[in-house]
Amino acid sequence: MRPEQLLSDDRITFGFVTSARSEPARLEAMGADSLWTGGHIASRNPSPEAMMGLAGLVEQTSEVTVGTSILLLPLYPPALVAKQIADLDCASRGRIALGVGIGGEYPQEFRATGVPIGERGARLDEGIPLLRKLWTAEEISHDGRFYPMEDVKIHPAPQQGSGLPILVAGRKEAAMRRAARMGDGWMPYMYSPRRYRSSVESVRAYAAEAARDLTRFSWSQFTAFNVQPDGDAARREAAAFLGGTYDQGFEEMITHVAAVGTPAEVTARLTEYVEAGVRHFIFMAATLGAMADQARVLLEDVIPQMG
Helix, strand or coil: CCCCHHHHCCCCEEEEECCCCCHHHHHHHHCCCEEEECCCCCCCCCCCCHHHHHHHHHHHCCCCEEEEEEEEHHHCCHHHHHHHHHHHHHHCCCCEEEEEECCCCCHHHHHHHCCCHHHHHHHHHHHHHHHHHHCCCCCEEECCCCCCEEEECCCCCCCCHHHCCEEEEECCHHHHHHHHHHCCEEEEECCCHHHHHHHHHHHHHHHHHCCCCCCCCEEEEEEEEEECCCHHHHHHHHHHHHHHHHCCCCCCCHHHHEEEECHHHHHHHHHHHHHHCCCEEEEEECCCCCHHHHHHHHHHHHHHHHC
16 A cells, blocks of 8 residues: 555545564565554653664565654654655655654653653644645745744655655544644544544544545544453453553453454454544554464454454
8 A cells, every 4th residue: 555545535544553573574474454563762761762664674674654653743853853754754755654643641751852742742733734835845934832943854755755644643633623723634543443533523624614624634543452362361461462562451441452363353443443543544553463374364363244
């Protein structure tokens, strides 16, 4: 799948978050439509940095769309991100999609980079359109609160030019508004189907207020999953995995915000998400075992049953 298909194709597509060295090529060979990397600078748990992870995906794959899920753009100078993404898009022959968000769950990241945490939303709002201006490969000046610059030219442009897709992640109303007004897609995480459906209505309403056409727009969802013959075991493992990752209990909410259980149960849950408006799934395996093994079960035993 090419990045532009995130924006224009109504078929249901599937991607995976991955950072392990051997996984991207295996997942591409299995038929994944996209591959994504998350990342932090100073999180509680050891994790890769998102731009380095994205460079690894470019190196280890050949055809699949690759992206960040997510890059915490407020932590970075937009000009640096614009250059890195442009170079990676050229190196990958136009396969990059950029997922961005504000973060905030790890305040130490903002202390480490000298960015006031209270400014993260405003910095993202300024940074997204600035990236598009920089990707024109023309000399630009920008009179902004956080990133003023004069006579700056970043070139060569990305292979996709300033149309390189930017998907907005988040959970709150401000993120929905941001996606509607300046994003190429909406990519929430840890949402139930009911909440996703409500968010689609909100994004569409904000877009209508801004007179923005969402014909070319990605309705994505970051979805944790765990598929096993024993549904209760799948739920226990997923709750333990996510609890360790996010430092909170997931035992009660796991059936609401993830796709976990037997193949039949996961098929039913993913169908609910599709009915709520999801068109592209970005799966994170909530497992203590091999992620690629979980992906194979999903691709072979679940997705074909969705019709």
